[in-house]
Amino acid sequence: MRIMFLNQAPRDAHTTDNDVRRIEAQLRGYASPGTEIIYGFTDDFPGAMVHEVLGKAQALNGLAHVVEAPAIIQRITWAAENGFDAVIQSNTFDPGVEGGRLAVRIPVIGLLRTSLAVASSLCDKIAILGPLDSDLPSAWRTICAYHMDHMVVGMRALGIYKDFKSRKDEIFERTVLLVKELIRDKGAECIIPLGGKLIPYLVDPAELEKATGAPVLNTKAIGIQFAEMCVRLGITHSPLAYPPSPTKHIHFLQKLHG
Numbered sequence: 001m002r003i004m005f006l007n008q009a010p011r012d013a014h015t016t017d018n019d020v021r022r023i024e025a026q027l028r029g030y031a032s033p034g035t036e037i038i039y040g041f042t043d044d045f046p047g048a049m050v051h052e053v054l055g056k057a058q059a060l061n062g063l064a065h066v067v068e069a070p071a072i073i074q075r076i077t078w079a080a081e082n083g084f085d086a087v088i089q090s091n092t093f094d095p096g097v098e099g100g101r102l103a104v105r106i107p108v109i110g111l112l113r114t115s116l117a118v119a120s121s122l123c124d125k126i127a128i129l130g131p132l133d134s135d136l137p138s139a140w141r142t143i144c145a146y147h148m149d150h151m152v153v154g155m156r157a158l159g160i161y162k163d164f165k166s167r168k169d170e171i172f173e174r175t176v177l178l179v180k181e182l183i184r185d186k187g188a189e190c191i192i193p194l195g196g197k198l199i200p201y202l203v204d205p206a207e208l209e210k211a212t213g214a215p216v217l218n219t220k221a222i223g224i225q226f227a228e229m230c231v232r233l234g235i236t237h238s239p240l241a242y243p244p245s246p247t248k249h250i251h252f253l254q255k256l257h258g
Contacts, residue, residue, distance in 0.1 A: 001086075002036045003227050004079045005220075008068050008091040009051050011041040026201065030221035032228055039090075040079070042071040058162060060131070062138025065095035072096025073103055074252040080104035081249050086227040092194040092219050093139060101242040107230040108237065111219040112139070112194070114226050116148045119190045119217060125153045127188035129178060131161040131195035139194060154186035164198055172203050172211075179212040191216045 005027055020039055027037045042048075048071070051064035073096050076087045086107040089097050094110035101108045119126045128143070130136050136155050143149050156178045160171055175193070182188040191214055193199040199208070200218045208216040230236060 001034065001228065001231050002038065002084050003031070003224065003231075004038050004040045004075075004084045004087045005090050005224070006072065006075055006079070006087055007039065007041045008065065008072060008089065008095050009042060010044040010048050010071075023201070027220060027224060030218070030224045032225075035224075035228055037224065038084070040075065042068065042075045045071040055161070058132060059134055060161065061134040062093065062141075065091070065093050065138070069096040069099055070252070073099045074249065076100035076108055077103050077247070077249040077252060080106045085231045088223045088227055090196060090220075092196055093135070094142060101237045103245055103247055105236055105239075105244060107227055107235075109223050109227045109230075111196075111223045112142060112192070113146055115192045115217050115219045115222050116143065116146060116151075118222050118226075119192055119215075120148065120151055122215060123189035124151070125187050125189045126151050127179075127182040127186060127191050128152060128155040129175065129191060129193045129195075129199075130155065130157045131198060132159065133157040135194065153188055154182045156182060158195075158198065160198070161195065164202060168202055171198055172208070175199070175203065175208055175216075176211045179208065179214055179216065183212070183214055188214065190214060192219065193217070194219075196220055 024037055024039045031037055047067040050067045054060050054064055079087050086109060088109040089095065092111045094112045097108055097110035128139060130139055136157055143152055158174050160167060164171060179191050193216060196219060199205055200220055205216040205218045
């Protein structure tokens with residue numbers, strides 16, 4: 001089984017081969033024996049700089065996810081035509097997932113939607129943690145589009161998305177504080193953390209659960225194992241909900257004129 005774990009952006013010039021191998025090793029740790037996890041990137045595209053500008057300004061508001069969706073969908077179609085059994089969108093805000101499902105028939109997995117479904121089977125009241133306050137409105141709109149807003153009782157932001165590798169202890173302590181607040185003030189029973197660079201890549205959700213008493217879901221692990229289940233059972237998104245398209249990867253590279 002081959003699964004592409006697709007980054008929402010082109011590969012950064014500062015991302016080394018060792019960085020990619022480290023991420024793939026962590027992701028393989030969530031997979032079953034025999035499952036091959038390939039960490040992929042979109043091709044560079046006009047507008048890719050939007051993500052960098054918003055990130056540096058600490059103003060991630062969902063705009064980049066709108067701009068990058070066509071590049072994500074293009075890469076999903078490439079994966080479907082090149083031997084991949086499923087594609088997981090690595091970003092927990094699910095950019096490009098809905099469009100990707102309209103383009104291919106292999107499973108296209110969004111970590112937010114899948115984690116919401118898992119959390120809803122484990123509890124009655126879900127809380128969301130995002131990296132920044134600016135992340136939360138677009139996340140809420142997506143949750144409403146998934147018809148899961150009735151289960152989400154609270155959303156909080158860590159306020160940290162810069163120099164995070166050197167701030168692991170601070171991120172852990174801040175997360176514990178927010179989770180306990182959501183439990184106390186909102187009655188939250190399960191936590192979905194958005195922003196995978198922080199949780200689980202930097203901070204282990206299992207350690208957060210020990211410190212707070214509430215399940216803190218590992219969105220990456222859930223996405224991988226759900227994708228494996230879909231492939232093994234031969235199931236994918238419904239053709240009634242996502243009518244199949246005759247488009248091929250090449251069509252996403254072609255202009256109408258010239």
